[in-house]
Amino acid sequence: MxxxxxxxxxxxxxxxxxxxxxxxxxxxxxxxxxxxxxxxxxxxxxxxxxxxxxxxxxxxxxxxxxxxxxxxxxxxxxxxxxxxxxxxxxxxxxxxxxxxxxxxxxxxxADPNSPHYAAGFFTMLQALYATEDALMDAFRTGEGVSWEEHGPALFTGTAKFFRPGYTAALVPEWLAALDGMVEKLARGARVADVGCGYGWSTVLMARAFPASRFHGFDFHRPSVRAARGIAAEQGLADRVRFEVAGAQDFPGKNYDLITFFDCLHDTGDPGGALRCAEQALADDGICMIVEPNGSADVQENATPIGRALTAASVAVCLPSALAQHGPQALGNHAGEEAMRTIAADAGLRHWKLVAESPVNRVYAVGR
Ligand SMILES: C[S@@+](CC[C@H](N)C(=O)[O-])C[C@H]1O[C@@H](n2cnc3c(N)ncnc32)[C@H](O)[C@@H]1O
Structure with missing residues (x-):
């Protein structure tokens, strides 16, 4: 033996x-x-x-x-x-x-208001298992499976999964970690939330900073519709607007803050998205990029969260980016160095890791 x-x-x-x-x-x-x-x-x-x-x-x-x-x-x-x-x-x-x-x-x-609420994970799975046939084709052809090809459970599940973490950390930790940003938002600032999905991140910021104005952009029309409904329900329609727009060409100028929550790696052109952000930032504006806490070193992802992330990258992140036929399809664990290089090439050379959770890494990025 x-x-x-x-x-x-x-x-x-x-x-x-x-x-x-x-x-x-x-x-x-x-x-x-x-x-x-x-x-x-x-x-x-x-x-x-x-x-x-x-x-x-x-x-x-x-x-x-x-x-x-x-x-x-x-x-x-x-x-x-x-x-x-x-x-x-x-x-x-x-x-x-x-x-x-x-x-x-x-x-x-059972408690959507708990920071540890994870039921959304299983809502997403419902949609992901249903795309198996499309993924089989994609593996054979190299084509993508676009975000909108998925069932609605992916969109509601994503919002449900990320919301508790954003509720716990976005305003008190992540924005607080950006030099002077909380004071600026309290005085009144312009914010773009790119790839906003159902817009919970936008809504959380808008609720905390009534003097500021928030613009949520996503290329997925049903998500934008849902985001508008949520903002109206929360009584925030006076300070939040949601529009259908691509990350590479979202409208507006002079934003004090431009955020990307768990979406930059899903786009087919993260460099184009950051170039658009660079052009749209105010002189002293800052981008906040929130990305999954995965590693470019495949062995480092052999953890329960790393396992879930890398599998999600196969099932949805990489195929979503490939479906956009852009210059780069990163997957969700390209790692900090890859993102930093893309940002620098887009003219955003100031890069700093400002916060981290088991699920996310948060970067402050500026000119
Ligand atoms: C994983 S979801 C994250 C949504 C939201 N930011 C959140 O944290 O709940 C990724 C989002 O990126 C959007 N997205 C992907 N590529 C895009 C692009 N090129 N332009 C605009 N939005 C895009 C998708 O429609 C989707 O809503």
Whole structure:
């Protein structure tokens, strides 16, 4: 029997150079991952059907009580609960035949106002799995899969996933890390939020700085429509405008702040977008570029977040950029040096990392 020290890369499975233990260990990992993938569907169901919300803060519940609270069929609810217990999301007390969602888990799955809320991840997955056939074609032809080719779950899921992190950090940490920006915004400044999607970043800034004026731009019309609705609902229509515009040619001049939240790498021409920003900045204006916290070194992404990021890059970021037929399709982990070089080529030579979270890196960029 071979030992791990004998393993030679490229040995055919089943030959005597295959390390049996290593193979079984890997099989276990693959089964775990497959289980997580199926369980992800259950998480999405729990989110969409209001099961987590109904369990949040409710204490121990029988499956029948949860079925009544959610208006769902007990038999399905019981099956779903069994899967939740198997995954460690929900605890079970055999003595009372009850199930409980711990408060800490409720913060992650049932509370959109928690900074740790992550249910949006599973909303996005619904759309991503549905693009598998289009991705198969894209791998064969080199063509892209455009942002608008995806189902609406990608757009709502993206907004839902990023919003909690922006709510927690954008105003108190990220803007505060830009020299003098909070004071400028408080006095009244002009802001462009490029690739704004549903515009939660724009709305959060507008809510905090009533004297400033905010312009959100995105080339995806349904997202711009949704953003307008959100701004109106929040009573911010007086200071926020959303328009359909490309990152490479968004309108307006003399912006004190131009932001790119998790979108620059999705464009087919990040250099063109930054050249447009350079032209549109006021004399002492600053760009804030928020990018996923991935690394250009593929080995450094072997973390749970790195794994999710790199897979998302395959599924949506790279294909979205390729679909734009621009000069560069970066993927979401091109890394700081690549971005910095693109910015410098666009005339934005001042570059500084100002904040970091497990998911994002935030750069202040200027002339
Ligand atoms: C991952 S989403 C991020 C959306 C939003 N900034 C957020 O943080 O929730 C990327 C966004 O970039 C937009 N986008 C991609 N390429 C674009 C381009 N060339 N011009 C304008 N918007 C673009 C997409 O429509 C999408 O809304």
């Amino acid at each position: 071979a030992t791990s020290a004998d393993v030679t890369h490229g040995a055919a499975p089943g030959t005597d150079r295959t390390d049996e233990d290593r193979m079984r260990e890997f099989l276990e990992q693959v089964i775990t991952d497959g289980g997580a993938a199926v369980a992800g569907l259950c998480t999405s169901l729990g989110d969409r059907l209001g099961l987590y919300t109904a369990m949040a803060g409710a204490g121990p519940l029988t499956s029948a009580q949860l079925a009544v609270r959610t208006g769902l069929v007990e038999r399905y609810v019981r099956e779903w609960l069994a899967a939740q217990v198997a995954g460690g999301y929900v605890t079970y007390a055999p003595a009372t035949d009850t199930y409980e969602l711990p408060d800490e888990h409720a913060a992650v799955l």
